[in-house]
Amino acid sequence: MDKKLFVQMNNISKTIKKTTILHDIHMNVSSGHVVALCGGNGAGKSTLLRLLAGVQQPSEGTLLVGGLQSKTSKKAYAKQIGYMPDDYVFTNRLTGKESLVFWAKLRGLPKERAVQMLERVGLSQAANEAVQNYSKGMRQRLMLAQALLSNPPLLLLDEPTNGLDPYWVDNLIELVHEFSQAGTTIVLSTHNLSFTEAICNQIVFLRTGKIVFKSTPTEFRQHIDEEGYRDAFSAEGRWMQ
Numbered sequence: 001m002d003k004k005l006f007v008q009m010n011n012i013s014k015t016i017k018k019t020t021i022l023h024d025i026h027m028n029v030s031s032g033h034v035v036a037l038c039g040g041n042g043a044g045k046s047t048l049l050r051l052l053a054g055v056q057q058p059s060e061g062t063l064l065v066g067g068l069q070s071k072t073s074k075k076a077y078a079k080q081i082g083y084m085p086d087d088y089v090f091t092n093r094l095t096g097k098e099s100l101v102f103w104a105k106l107r108g109l110p111k112e113r114a115v116q117m118l119e120r121v122g123l124s125q126a127a128n129e130a131v132q133n134y135s136k137g138m139r140q141r142l143m144l145a146q147a148l149l150s151n152p153p154l155l156l157l158d159e160p161t162n163g164l165d166p167y168w169v170d171n172l173i174e175l176v177h178e179f180s181q182a183g184t185t186i187v188l189s190t191h192n193l194s195f196t197e198a199i200c201n202q203i204v205f206l207r208t209g210k211i212v213f214k215s216t217p218t219e220f221r222q223h224i225d226e227e228g229y230r231d232a233f234s235a236e237g238r239w240m241q
């Protein structure tokens with residue numbers, strides 16, 4: 001394995017109930033790089049993140065993270081990953097702190113680490129409130145703290161800016177910088193182009209399960225300014241094929 005490439009996806013496809021959701025995906029990510037998955041609704045971003053997280057398995061192709069395959073090295077593979085899904089169902093009667101302490105224990109981490117991460121995402125004051133009383137943005141920040149708990153070498157964030165106010169989007173940008181500078185590889189999905197411009201080395205643009213464009217955020221912005229958003233994000237769009 002090329003040591004600089006922390007994520008290697010070759011010829012990946014995913015078929016569920018006879019429908020192919022991802023087709024022939026090739027994507028490599030260097031250690032410490034930040035990659036944004038972009039594309040319209042249903043393009044396949046969350047599915048790709050689930051495959052990377054090891055929550056689902058590819059139907060075809062090879063997926064390596066840190067040289068490991070999820071299928072054959074399940075525990076060691078999972079240990080490398082912090083995953084913030086976009087559809088997590090919370091146990092609402094637990095407090096924010098109880099939830100995070102539970103996740104910390106699952107990873108063999110001390111309670112203090114949970115308390116430290118609650119503070120990092122601005123939830124110390126709400127630590128003893130039930131999660132059912134949290135706002136959307138507070139739940140997002142709790143999921144982010146969960147993903148960061150073990151200081152993983154690969155961080156996967158599914159639409160992390162959803163529900164965050166501008167102050168917390170800025171804070172998230174700082175946090176992503178901090179982690180990527182420390183060597184964390186980050187793959188995230190987003191529809192927020194200014195967010196990608198602030199933090200990403202590369203944009204991988206998907207349409208109907210295929211990668212149709214890879215570029216820097218600056219090149220992407222130029223294309224999109226010339227060609228228009230509607231054509232880019234529409235499933236029927238011809239742009240970049």
Ligand SMILES: Nc1ncnc2c1ncn2[C@@H]1O[C@H](COP(=O)(O)OP(=O)(O)OP(=O)(O)O)[C@@H](O)[C@H]1O
Nearest residue numbers: 016017019021039040041042043044045046047048
């Ligand atoms: N378990 C499943 N069974 C059947 N179809 C699925 C399943 N999971 C995802 N899909 C389909 O796969 C396609 C890609 O879904 P996915 O959630 O990955 O898209 P996305 O790019 O994350 O979309 P969004 O921007 O709306 O979050 C969609 O057409 C979706 O309906």
